[in-house]
Amino acid sequence: MNPTPTLYIVVPCYNEEEVLPETARRLSALMDSLISFGEISPESRVLFVDDGSGDATWDIIESFTDPRFEGAKLAHNAGHQNALWAGMTLACGQCDAVISIDADLQDDPEAIHGFLDAYREGCDVVYGVRKSRETDTAFKRLTAEGFYKLMRLFGAEIVDNHADYRLLSRRALEALLRFGEVNLFLRGMVPLLGFPSKKVYYNRAERFAGESKYPLRKMLGFAMEGITSFSVKPIRLITLLGVLFALLGVVFGIYALISLCTGHAVAGWTSLIMSIWLIGGVNLIALGLIGEYIGKIYMETKRRPRYILESYIKLGGEEEDGAEE
Numbered sequence: 001m002n003p004t005p006t007l008y009i010v011v012p013c014y015n016e017e018e019v020l021p022e023t024a025r026r027l028s029a030l031m032d033s034l035i036s037f038g039e040i041s042p043e044s045r046v047l048f049v050d051d052g053s054g055d056a057t058w059d060i061i062e063s064f065t066d067p068r069f070e071g072a073k074l075a076h077n078a079g080h081q082n083a084l085w086a087g088m089t090l091a092c093g094q095c096d097a098v099i100s101i102d103a104d105l106q107d108d109p110e111a112i113h114g115f116l117d118a119y120r121e122g123c124d125v126v127y128g129v130r131k132s133r134e135t136d137t138a139f140k141r142l143t144a145e146g147f148y149k150l151m152r153l154f155g156a157e158i159v160d161n162h163a164d165y166r167l168l169s170r171r172a173l174e175a176l177l178r179f180g181e182v183n184l185f186l187r188g189m190v191p192l193l194g195f196p197s198k199k200v201y202y203n204r205a206e207r208f209a210g211e212s213k214y215p216l217r218k219m220l221g222f223a224m225e226g227i228t229s230f231s232v233k234p235i236r237l238i239t240l241l242g243v244l245f246a247l248l249g250v251v252f253g254i255y256a257l258i259s260l261c262t263g264h265a266v267a268g269w270t271s272l273i274m275s276i277w278l279i280g281g282v283n284l285i286a287l288g289l290i291g292e293y294i295g296k297i298y299m300e301t302k303r304r305p306r307y308i309l310e311s312y313i314k315l316g317g318e319e320e321d322g323a324e325e
């Protein structure tokens with residue numbers, strides 16, 4: 001680990017004209033203090049990624065005078081996750097570490113000092129975690145908690161109360177960028193890297209200005225993305241349901257046969273009820289089985305790296321860090 005790393009701070013911005021001048025002021029001051037205390041190298045940069053905004057966001061970025069600021073403009077609104085990916089791709093190769101932070105100043109930029117301390121202690125991944133959700137509405141808190149539970153139930157490892165405010169070391173970034181999937185759910189992907197990591201807690205503020213770019217519709221879509229990108233368990237549920245129906249079919253079959261034998265059944269009912277349940281169950285099992293293969297194809301198409309190397313020691317005693325395949 002470089003004790004004074006070259007840091008890139010990636011800031012995705014979508015229609016953020018109201019908040020951007022203040023964000024720039026705060027980040028500029030932060031860069032001053034980080035550089036003067038020798039926490040980061042003077043080559044460090046802040047990269048604003050304009051995610052196809054329709055307002056004056058890009059004009060504001062172009063008008064910045066701080067020589068440590070950079071701007072990238074996406075031709076079309078690609079979404080928060082893709083804007084982050086774009087920024088990180090541009091930063092990779094030019095930095096020792098990258099930090100992603102929202103443009104709206106909800107994530108306290110001062111936590112970056114803590115991020116860098118953790119980085120110097122040898123962490124490759126530092127998660128910014130909110131101490132409390134007091135500034136969120138009760139509804140947002142409840143849905144978020146439900147979402148974390150559901151994600152874990154479906155087998156994805158995610159960090160509670162962590163959004164996309166995090167530090168990645170260069171090797172963690174390089175490893176992440178090898179993931180081949182197009183549908184991004186970064187907060188599920190980063191824990192898959194498995195490098196040494198740490199959580200740094202901070203207070204989440206209200207949005208400084210402007211409105212949330214994540215209305216309920218987008219939030220639900222994002223949650224769905226998280227679940228379907230990380231798990232084929234919903235497909236397995238179909239198979240399970242099929243087995244359950246088939247078993248119920250057997251129980252109903254026995255019941256129908258008993259009814260037939262004791263003379264309580266109308267003619268034709270026994271065979272009908274047995275076929276409905278059995279065929280229903282077999283149908284679902286077959287669907288689940290097909291789904292299982294589709295799930296495999298789905299996971300294959302992501303072209304995720306098969307493993308991520310943390311270190312490689314040669315017998316001569318040299319140690320090399322790396323994330324090569």
Ligand code: UDP
Pocket residue numbers: 011012013014015016051077078079080083101102103104106211212213214
């Ligand atoms: N954002 C983006 N593209 C989008 C939507 C949002 O780059 O399509 C950015 C936005 O400018 C902000 C960050 O993603 O910097 C998080 O969005 P927001 O603060 O609106 O989400 P919330 O905090 O309400 O969940």
Ligand code: MG
Pocket residue numbers: 102104106207212
């Ligand atoms: Mg926000």
